[in-house]
Amino acid sequence: MPATTDIVRLIVNGDRHEVGVPTHFTLLETLRYVIGLTGSKQGCDKGDCGACTVIVDGEPTLSCLMPVWEAEGRQVTTVEGLATAAGPHALQDCFDLNGAAQCGFCTPGILCSAAVLLTRNPSPSREEIQEALSGNLCRCTGYSKIYDAVEAAGRRLLDAAEAP
Numbered sequence: 001m002p003a004t005t006d007i008v009r010l011i012v013n014g015d016r017h018e019v020g021v022p023t024h025f026t027l028l029e030t031l032r033y034v035i036g037l038t039g040s041k042q043g044c045d046k047g048d049c050g051a052c053t054v055i056v057d058g059e060p061t062l063s064c065l066m067p068v069w070e071a072e073g074r075q076v077t078t079v080e081g082l083a084t085a086a087g088p089h090a091l092q093d094c095f096d097l098n099g100a101a102q103c104g105f106c107t108p109g110i111l112c113s114a115a116v117l118l119t120r121n122p123s124p125s126r127e128e129i130q131e132a133l134s135g136n137l138c139r140c141t142g143y144s145k146i147y148d149a150v151e152a153a154g155r156r157l158l159d160a161a162e163a164p
Contacts, residue, residue, distance in 0.1 A: 008068050012037065013081030027071045028052045028063035031078060039079035039108045050136035053109030054078050060113045060135070079108035082115055090153040090160075091115055100149035102140035110136045114150045122154045122161070 003022040010017045012035060019034045031037045031054070043051035045064050052064040055077040082089035091111050094100070101107040110133055117124055117132035124132070129150045130143075138146065 006069065008072055010035075010068075010071055010076060011074070012076045013078060021068055023069075025068045026064055027054070027056075027061075027066040027068050027076070030068040030071075031063060031076075037078050037080050040112075041105050041108060043105070048137070049106070050109040050113065051106050053112045053136060055112050055116055058116065058119070060116045060132075062135070077112070077115075079111050082111060089115065090156040091118065091150065094149040094153040094156065095146075098145050098149040098152060100141060100145040106136055106138045106140075110138065110146060114153070118150070118154050118157055122157045124150070124154060126151070 003024065005020045006023050007018060007020050008030070010019070010030070012031065017035055019030065021030050021034055028040055028042060031040055032042060040054055040063055041051035042064065043049040047062045047065045050062065052062055053060050054063045055061065056066070056071060057074045082092060089111070091114050095107065095111065113133050113136050114129070117129065121128065126147055129147050133146065
């Protein structure tokens with residue numbers, strides 16, 4: 001029996017999408033395989049690794065667990081949406097400058113989780129960074145450079161906010 005499909009209306013990175021998807025699709029599957037935004041990674045498919053983390057209405061969200069219809073009418077931001085026309089997000093730049101990504105598989109989810117943290121608190125303690133990223137697993141870096149990059153991005157965002 002063929003899968004049933006529905007039309008869903010999504011707002012992703014500020015763009016409106018009206019797409020037909022199988023009713024069982026998750027937000028992650030829709031982002032990657034229908035819309036073509038492959039930054040969010042398909043890791044464990046059970047919410048353990050955080051590679052699929054995106055931002056939904058300002059909250060870090062495991063897109064592999066969210067049925068796509070739950071995202072209708074909500075603001076979804078993927079790692080692709082963190083950058084602007086002016087350039088990469090401070091986090092993306094600081095990850096590069098601090099060598100915070102090795103294989104890069106976990107990086108998009110970590111960037112989304114960290115972006116939410118820095119929006120709420122641009123000067124987090126190391127413990128607050130650890131807590132905010134506790135749902136994102138990295139098997140390559142050992143986390144120190146990731147935490148350094150988040151701290152550096154927070155400083156950069158504070159400096160930009162204080163600039164005339």
